[in-house]
Amino acid sequence: MFRLCRQLAVTLIAVSAAGLAATPATADPLLEETVSFAAEIFFLDVDVPGVVVAAVKDGETTVVGLGETRKGNGVAPTGDTVLRIGSITKTFTGAMLAHAVAAGEAGFTDPVAPLLPGALGAAAAKRAPIGLIDLATHAGGLPREVPRKPGPDSDPFSTITDDAFATWLDGNELLFRPGSAVLYSNFGFDLLSAALATAGKKPYPQLLAERVTDPLDMADTRFELAGDMADRLMSGHGFDGAPLPDVPSGDVITGSGGLRSTANDMLRWLQWHLDDAADGPAREVRFLDHGVYVQRDGLETVVGMDESGRMDGMGLAWVAMNATTDRPFVLQKAGALQGQMSYLAFAPDKGVGIFMSMNKFDFSAAYAMADFGNQLLVELAGH
Template sequence: MVRLCRQLAAALLASSVAGFAATPAAAGPLLDETVSFAAEIFFLDVDVPGVVVAAVKDGETTVVGLGETRKGNGRTPTGDTVLRIGSITKAFAGAMLAHAVAAGEAGFTDPVAPLLPDSLGAAAAKRQPIRLIDLATHAGGLPREVPRAPGPDGDPFSTITDDAFATWLDGNDLLFRPGSAVLYSNFGFDLLSAALAGAGKKPYPQLLAERVTGPLGMVDTRFELAGDMAERLMSGHGFDGAPLPDVPSGAVITGSGGLRSTANDMLRWLQWHLDDTADGIAREARFLDHAVYLRRDGLATVVGMDESGRMDGMGLGWVAMNATAQRPFVLQKAGALQGQMSYLAFAPEKQVGIFVSMNKFDFSAAYAMAAFANQLLVELAGD
């Protein structure tokens, strides 16, 4: 009976989410003007080949592309330009945890070890219990990266493996008691996606497609290139401004940073987050995904969370910034991978969201990108 109820819950979740795949409404002149003007100023202020800015307000959407998808190619990015979203992938992993909890597959306080495969699960079981919620909030006591040998130039992520994770867990104590502090951890989010695959009894990319990206019509949000995606790629550029090659994401960094997407797909996802008309399991999943699970003032230390705005609390992969006199409550996440840097933020109570991406590794420009997006979000929210 329990299994049947969980299967029914999962089916209801899929059908409920599917109701949000409608095409976003085009922007009115005011939204277009506001976003276009701000985007042009930002682009002129930073030394990057190309920028794409997408915004949603009260169901209306707009996309602005500036510069080039690759230095010197003359192609302006659009809403369908394919790019890497880096660590914004973590927010999808958090959403997948919310879906698993809403469907009855897992609980926030479930330990991760029994859900992990083979030697990885055995190694995790030797440490202090790490809960799923600890992984989703960067509070698992794990390092930022798993120690590993460098991968080859054409496949740099190939040495991030379950065996590398197991070796570290087998030979090292956790850096702190899970839940007591926050340390930004790609390691932790890759364990989370592996655990969610165990809970869902399917490969994580398949679960993501079935529960989130497929129902929402996010056809370009995936780990590997398909169809004509290669023809629409935005090339990343290194710190020296030289284009970087496109490389595979690999099979393991599915929770931390492997996703590709487009601005139009990000708008579809933002609209799902901002649409409050859902009911049933979809409504529960979004409610869980927008909650704050760790408050900063209750933590022993916080490391690596303030680059895009001060973290006041942690959601499921989301950095939460409390409402102030100058801004509404915001959930945000930044990401960077292979010469591309992106930022997504939304104010659930104000029905506004922003996605920005640029195609060069440049930390000064990344700080400016977050500041620009946060200010634009305030302007669109009317605060």
């Protein structure tokens, strides 16, 4: 997988002694060795303060932390370090749509407008019907972000509001006919979580806890800090390398990017996706969640979907990459928010998955992280 000279191997030993915090949740030494060695190489290759790499294979898990949770603090990240997972939040929104469909609360092709509150629903009703499945596959004809005034540095997301969504929908035509193209859209996923709250008759964070995070014992996967989470935070860093403040995500970007989590919780999320032995409602939800609903070949255009690997199709937030001679079928999603960038991917037919996060805005490093994660996934799958 990696070609190393003797000098690099010597360097790795030094790095391991100085900055490695490996917290495996498994007795499988081969998985731990594979992930630890690969993570060290990746960390040496990028200029970021800290990195967390987690992996699951056939139910066994391991977590490796390298560097620092905040530049200069000397604290290595672990599986319990609290991260902002950014747009990986969308994979939970997709699963929540699968829950709603399985429960008979909504249908994939139901229009979103009747499920949106007040002026927002009235504005959406003026446009061509946007189905819930269109929102979950970035095919709703909506822009990436809602146009808005910048928020203050202490609360930058506060100007993302239902009123801002309604204003855009009231005054603008959709960018394309829903279902005919794919354009990455945070706007669309926040409409989706609002609609799911209406369908489920409860606030969206409460529904998410009841249906996903509480049953999976994901206590650290939530929108607001609770308990000792503030003591375990990883700080994001800007493009200049300076630490960024921890700011609230607010109560509107619940569908697109507001969740916090940990590597250990992400492993629980991956294990749920890879558990093919479960029966009952969970099996139906997983089946719906892993479907590929939009094929690239049938689209007029695709924008903003190929950064972590070429999109062959879209699932419920998942970017689907078809199997090749060099790779199994993969579902993946990247995310970034407030100086933190992460990547989640799994091969459902192979029982393997990976999660990675780093704490600096650096697009070159983010591309390298996705490439590394995809290579590691292939290696773990034995493909």
